Amino acid sequence: MKGDPDWGQHYTGYHCNPYNGITSVKDGFFDKELLDLYAPKLKSVLKIFGMLDSKSLYSFASIWGQLYKRELSSVINVHNHYTEPRHLISWVHFVKVPKQKCFYFYVDGQKIYPETQSSSDIIFYPSYVMHGVDKMTEGDIRFVVAGNIIKIN
Numbered sequence: 001m002k003g004d005p006d007w008g009q010h011y012t013g014y015h016c017n018p019y020n021g022i023t024s025v026k027d028g029f030f031d032k033e034l035l036d037l038y039a040p041k042l043k044s045v046l047k048i049f050g051m052l053d054s055k056s057l058y059s060f061a062s063i064w065g066q067l068y069k070r071e072l073s074s075v076i077n078v079h080n081h082y083t084e085p086r087h088l089i090s091w092v093h094f095v096k097v098p099k100q101k102c103f104y105f106y107v108d109g110q111k112i113y114p115e116t117q118s119s120s121d122i123i124f125y126p127s128y129v130m131h132g133v134d135k136m137t138e139g140d141i142r143f144v145v146a147g148n149i150i151k152i153n
Contacts, residue, residue, distance in 0.1 A: 034063055038093075042149055045089070045124050057153035061087065065095075068102075068133075068142040076133035078106045081148050087127040089149040094121045098139025106130040 042060065046052045068074045081090045092103060094117050104111040105125070111132075116123050125131070127148055136142055 038063060038145075038147065041122070042091075042147075045091075046149070049089075051088075055153075056151060058088075058149055059152050061148040061150045063145065063147040065143065065145045068136055070136040070138075070140055073135050074133070075135045078130050078132040080128050080130050082126075082128035086151045087148055088151055089124055090127045090129070091122060091124045091147055091149070092117075093145040094119060094123075095145055096141065096143045098136060098142060100134075100136060100138045102134045102136060102142060103144075104132055104134065106132060 038060070042058075043052070046058055051058070081087060094103075096119050097117065099118075101113040101115075101117050103117050104113045106112075107130070111134075114123060
């Protein structure tokens with residue numbers, strides 16, 4: 001559970017790709033189901049963006065799930081996922097969310113709420129884009145899976 005008092009609390013699970021040099025597989029744990037579910041979609045998005053070619057190799061840096069409960073008053077302050085040039089694309093899969101649009105991009109000091117954030121929607125955006133999540137004021141839970149696509153080679 002996230003304990004930062006400025007962000008409220010939410011439940012999260014974090015999965016780093018063991019093959020990108022960030023971490024290693026421990027105790028034989030490797031979440032193949034997550035990869036089987038998301039890898040084909042991520043590959044199709046790279047193709048749509050014109051980034052798939054025979055010279056480049058892409059992977060995910062991390063995939064994580066976040067479960068928010070309204071009574072925990074979770075807020076995710078404005079941030080981005082760009083920590084180095086190979087971090088290219090971030091994404092959010094809105095698995096089960098309330099009608100309230102909580103996710104926003106932060107542009108010129110204003111919150112911009114994308115229309116595409118209903119249950120089952122998935123969005124992709126450059127990793128350097130500033131974004132955040134508002135506190136839930138409706139619904140009981142909000143569950144999302146998010147991740148980052150990186151260029152390996």
